[in-house]
Amino acid sequence: MGKEPVVDFATDWDHTDPQWVNDPYPIWDDLRERCPVAHTERYGGGWFPTTHEMVSEIANDTEHFTSRQVVIVHNKNPELMPPAPIGGAPPITSDPPFHAIARRLILPAFAPGPVRALEGQVRALCAKHLDALAGATSFDAGARFARYISPGVISRMLGFPEEDEDQFRDFVHLVLDLIDLPTEERIPLFAPMTDYFDQQIADHVAHPRDDFTSYLLNVEINGQKLTPEHVRGTMVLTLVAGIDTTWSAIGSAIWHLAQHPEDLARLVNEPDLMPIAVEEFLRFYAPVTMARLVKEDMTFHGHDLRANDWILLGFPAANRDPSVFEHADRFIIDRAVNRHAAFGLGIHRCAGSNLARMELRVAIEEFIARFPRFTLDEREPVTWAPGQVRGPRAIPLRVR
Amino acid sequence: MKVVIDADLCQGQGRCFSIAPNVFGFDDLGNGVVLGDGTLTSETLKLAQLAMANCPEHAITIEDAE
Numbered sequence A: 001m002g003k004e005p006v007v008d009f010a011t012d013w014d015h016t017d018p019q020w021v022n023d024p025y026p027i028w029d030d031l032r033e034r035c036p037v038a039h040t041e042r043y044g045g046g047w048f049p050t051t052h053e054m055v056s057e058i059a060n061d062t063e064h065f066t067s068r069q070v071v072i073v074h075n076k077n078p079e080l081m082p083p084a085p086i087g088g089a090p091p092i093t094s095d096p097p098f099h100a101i102a103r104r105l106i107l108p109a110f111a112p113g114p115v116r117a118l119e120g121q122v123r124a125l126c127a128k129h130l131d132a133l134a135g136a137t138s139f140d141a142g143a144r145f146a147r148y149i150s151p152g153v154i155s156r157m158l159g160f161p162e163e164d165e166d167q168f169r170d171f172v173h174l175v176l177d178l179i180d181l182p183t184e185e186r187i188p189l190f191a192p193m194t195d196y197f198d199q200q201i202a203d204h205v206a207h208p209r210d211d212f213t214s215y216l217l218n219v220e221i222n223g224q225k226l227t228p229e230h231v232r233g234t235m236v237l238t239l240v241a242g243i244d245t246t247w248s249a250i251g252s253a254i255w256h257l258a259q260h261p262e263d264l265a266r267l268v269n270e271p272d273l274m275p276i277a278v279e280e281f282l283r284f285y286a287p288v289t290m291a292r293l294v295k296e297d298m299t300f301h302g303h304d305l306r307a308n309d310w311i312l313l314g315f316p317a318a319n320r321d322p323s324v325f326e327h328a329d330r331f332i333i334d335r336a337v338n339r340h341a342a343f344g345l346g347i348h349r350c351a352g353s354n355l356a357r358m359e360l361r362v363a364i365e366e367f368i369a370r371f372p373r374f375t376l377d378e379r380e381p382v383t384w385a386p387g388q389v390r391g392p393r394a395i396p397l398r399v400r
Numbered sequence B: 001m002k003v004v005i006d007a008d009l010c011q012g013q014g015r016c017f018s019i020a021p022n023v024f025g026f027d028d029l030g031n032g033v034v035l036g037d038g039t040l041t042s043e044t045l046k047l048a049q050l051a052m053a054n055c056p057e058h059a060i061t062i063e064d065a066e
């Protein structure tokens, strides 16, 4: 589907425009200085605030902005979406007061203790894929490494067969990337995903086991089990929120290190730096941009927002705001004060952040232990995932 | 000096307990909690301040206690 290329992002932004997909940072910096709230008539109308302050304000204002739809598509079709306050994928699509209930249910599974228990598994998964690269002198670190880590973790967590991983990536692609398809074409594509989840749920009902799916089937709110829609919605969310995001973060970190031998050398020589470096990778290459819908007509910093306008909630843009971060446009591997918003702000703060941090840290540790020196292979192009979760997909490397 | 976490603001971003594990812990939802009564010593004060500066929700404060 051909789209008009964007000429001025201030009045006609599109986060799937090739210029944005390939390098959004100069665009955001320019908008932040010029606007700082950009507008578009695309997608049925929307706004893109670029300062940390405004992003934080919107993330914390659930009274005027709803999470009913958090991924921008062409047709908002509110009548097709499950209604607020629960939404299609609780808790990310839920508003208060239901949000807190749905969130409290899932937080224990992602708390630091349970996440720590998964570390050995993640290390083994990394080792398996790195073993397959032994002796290689050039390879695509996206296709051969980054993309395998998070699906492996999430499928085990949900209790899905490992061999279904390729299907999961298709599901995620459908929800996050295929947003330009007309609604009539897009909706039927969801059927195989819904069927797949229903099958897995049926299998878990018949054979309960110690995993997140069985947990969701058994957990109760005020003595009541969750509705099947709630169980399925939360499972889909875990899959969609848990795969592309971390994959993108791992990929961006490897892409950065391939171009900055001084940072790579520091991580190889100073393993204690890793937790601090992970926060800077998250700030500088934050992969996740969310969306909100405006509930009712309102004014926001002088702009007239209409009911059902989109808000593109740019946590990655907030992370580059020079009024909050010193040398915001510089990657500083040992940045001590780093109040980044990569995991969002306010009540929807990423429930999986402990898991994501652990996966990112372990994946980099294992990768650089095997490959302490590598650079980009200039013969091949780096490609980027379009849309609201951004990260490199092809990362051609040469081992030195 | 005493450190406190405002539980209404804390969203369990987890920066405090990784930066200053001697000062902060977490509950079973993964939200931050202050260990003990939060009294800071000259050794723990610096890390507590660093954690405060890194909390994305501005949920941590350090109070001058008499």
Ligand code: HEM
Pocket (backbone or CB within 6 Å): A059, A067, A070, A091, A092, A093, A103, A154, A237, A238, A239, A241, A242, A243, A245, A246, A249, A286, A287, A288, A289, A290, A291, A315, A342, A343, A344, A345, A347, A348, A349, A350, A351, A352, A353, A355, A356, A357
């Ligand atoms: C580096 C990797 C990740 C990043 C950058 C990230 C980022 C985010 C962001 C920005 C939000 C806020 C959504 C909003 O404000 O609407 C969010 C929510 C969420 N994330 Fe993540 N995420 C990552 C990995 C994960 C993982 C591994 C999981 C778990 C499987 C996960 C599960 C969730 C869930 C369940 C929510 C919804 C929380 C709520 O609405 O209360 N995420 N994530």
Ligand code: SF4
Pocket (backbone or CB within 6 Å): B005, B009, B010, B011, B012, B013, B014, B015, B016, B017, B030, B031, B032, B033, B054, B055, B056, B057, B058, B059, B060
């Ligand atoms: S860093 Fe802030 S938000 Fe995070 S757990 Fe600690 S107090 Fe809570």
